[in-house]
Amino acid sequence: MGGRRLRGVALVAVGLIAALSVGACGAGGDSGSDSAAPAADSGAGREQAAEGGADGGGADRDQAAPGGTGGADLRVDQRSIIYTGTMQVRVDDVEAAAREAVTAVTAAGGFVGADRRSSRDAEARAALTLRVPADRFSAVIDQLAGFGRQERREIRTEDVTEQVVDLDARIATQRARVESARKLLARATSVDELVRLENEVGSRQADLASLEARKRRLADLTSLSTITVTFLGQDASTAEEEADLGFLAGLGGGWTAFLASARVLLTVLGAVLPFAVVIGVPLWLLLLWRRRVRARRTPPGPEPVPMPAGLAGGPVSAPPPVPAARSGP
Known part of the structure; x- marks a missing residue:
């Protein structure tokens, strides 16, 4: 009996402990879920706030930059x-x-690329090719126009932004290709592989150098603008720069072409004449001498035979009759 009571008490104690542990787990789960919900709510709030801040910042940027999204790329100073x-x-x-x-x-920070001057009094002129910084282009143009009376002005622009962006991307890609080829070259294990990879590295480096040269050329053209200015004297004419049309202009052009052709022919004749005298005259004398020698060596022909009178055109007489032969007695 005592053993049964002890077993019963032990079972009751185990049951109570199990019930208490289950209740504690349920309470912990409820409190964990309750604490997790505010955390999730606070995380969602932070995400929404971040999204709102990003949207707000994007809206502010869109409003600040003309043209909306990507408006900064359309600014002149960025192109x-x-x-x-x-x-x-x-x-x-x-x-x-x-x-x-x-x-x-x-x-202005530029330099002179070319300088051509003619100091003739009546036709004095100077043609200068000037390279100036792009931000001083308009100011230098106006300053040059103020030196006298401007007769002609032409300004051209070329937007090469897309070419520059494309070159930047291709240069970055080509550099990565060169680096990868160098890594493969460092791990080459045979002579054939070494030679092949060296050729590949050289080819990729040449392509990279070509792209970088094009980028430097575009950078030079965009950073330094080109101005070609021609200064004319008061008596200098611009007939050379104007296209003349009409009958007189055509006649003058034809006469000029004829004189040029005649000068060319006379020049060629003058160049050939010494050779003709030095070579042609002795050759002509030699041919003349051979002809005379050949004429001396030729024998005289037979004397002409006199033709009969009848053949000469006179009357032809009939031949005498031939007597008939007699027969025997």
């Missing part, structure tokens, strides 16, 4: 533009205007 200007200015003193133009370009 690569090549400026080229051509102008003609008539001045009182061509040399002085040319010196002032060189001084103005040097002060």
Whole structure:
């Protein structure tokens, strides 16, 4: 009996312990779920706040940049533009205007690319090719126009932004290809593989150098604009730069072409004449001498036979009759 009571008490105690543990687990689960819900709610709130902040910032950027999304790419200072200007200015003193133009370009941070001058009094002119920073292009153009009376101005622009972006991407890709080829070259195990990989590395490096040269050329053209200015004296004419049309213009052009052709023919004749005299005259004398020698060696022909009178055209007489032969007695 005592053993049964002890077993019963032990079972009751185990049951109570199990019930208490189940209740504790249920309470812990409820409290965990309750604490997890606020955490999830706070995380969702943070995400929504972040999204709202991002949207708000994007809206502010869209409003700040003209053109909406991507408006910053449309700004002029963010694009690569090549400026080229051509102008003609008539001045009182061509040399002085040319010196002032060189001084103005040097002060603006540029340099003179070409300088062609003609100092004839009546036809004095100077043609300068100037390279100036792109941000000083308009200011230098206006300054050059103020040296005299501007007769002609032409400004051209070329947007090469897409070419620059494309070159940047291709250069980055090509550099990665060169690096990968170098890594493979470092792990080469045979002579054939080593030679093949060296050729591949050289080819990729040449392509990379070509792309980088194109990028430098575009960078030079976009950073330094080109201005071609022609200074003319007061008496200088622009007939060479104007296209003349009409009968007189055609006649003058034809006469000029004829004189040019005649000069060419006379030049060729003058070049050939010494050879003709040195070679042709002895050759002609040699042919003449051979002809005379051949004529001397030729024997005289037979004497002519006199023709009969009848053949000469006179009357032809009939031949005498032949007597008939007699027969015997």
